[in-house]
């Protein structure tokens with residue numbers, strides 16, 4: 001028996017929609033589920049347009065391209081994120097600039113971003129990591145002051161709210177991922193939402209080979225094929241209709257972990273309060289500097305059948321991204337998180353007995 005970190009919560013609803021798509025023979029990228037999934041998604045984040053795409057990485061690439069970001073531009077991204085964030089910037093020909101994050105939210109802050117702004121800076125792309133909303137208002141202020149675009153990578157934060165408003169509603173564009181271990185899944189898939197209808201129209205065309213909407217097989221821009229299939233959207237719609245249930249279950253299990261960790265005040269638990277409503281994609285703790293070995297803790301848990309996940313290697317530590325570092329740049333908070341963070345099983349159908357089993361074993365190991 002092993003308790004995994006994640007397992008998608010798929011119900012009969014998703015199954016029935018998927019079979020309906022299959023039986024209709026609309027299995028490619030046209031069909032009723034695509035429109036329905038996009039419509040319901042757009043309402044959640046209250047944006048004028050939502051475009052489904054084939055994964056969360058191309059969602060970012062499409063957003064950046066539609067917003068006109070390319071060669072000669074700089075885009076500020078956190079070093080502490082999943083590589084898709086920085087990779088998508090590189091695909092456009094723009095230069096990624098790495099910012100450190102703060103420990104308590106895992107996210108970059110306006111304070112860390114501002115010194116990195118140059119004449120070439122075109123956009124800031126915060127990530128709401130592990131479901132924790134980024135402190136967006138000060139970053140929005142920076143964007144206004146310096147005339148920059150704001151793109152939210154909300155791949156890990158569907159359902160998170162900043163000051164009462166869903167993340168993904170703050171920027172010029174925001175992107176989501178529906179990979180198998182994300183809050184909702186379509187197998188592979190993503191969504192990009194836009195504030196501006198014209199930019200969204202441009203993105204719609206880019207998503208579909210850059211083909212003219214009026215004149216078929218006429219291309220006046222080099223586009224991509226980034227479409228989602230009706231079968232993916234069928235699963236997505238079913239998942240989306242169950243989003244409240246999924247989020248409630250994740251909140252309930254996180255509260256159980258919180259109760260356990262309350263006895264360990266030296267351990268940081270996920271940020272979650274009125275202004276930062278966490279969707280708890282992965283329940284992630286940060287151990288203190290004097291903690292002997294996170295690797296040992298992880299190995300011991302695994303021996304007892306409990307899988308855990310270390311946090312991302314910060315981008316600045318990987319040779320492939322070295323060339324994007326500014327002179328003498330340091331990322332102490334990203335380094336700290338990578339060393340002392342640990343994510344626990346966080347899937348919606350995690351049973352109470354399983355959480356008890358996890359916390360029982362943790363209490364033995366933590367003392």
Ligand SMILES: *Cc1c(COP(=O)(O)O)cnc(C)c1O
Nearest residue numbers: 055056057082084085155177179
């Ligand atoms: C999952 C994820 C993405 C996109 O991933 P895909 O696997 O391409 O859907 C982008 N950014 C972050 C932070 C992610 O966690």
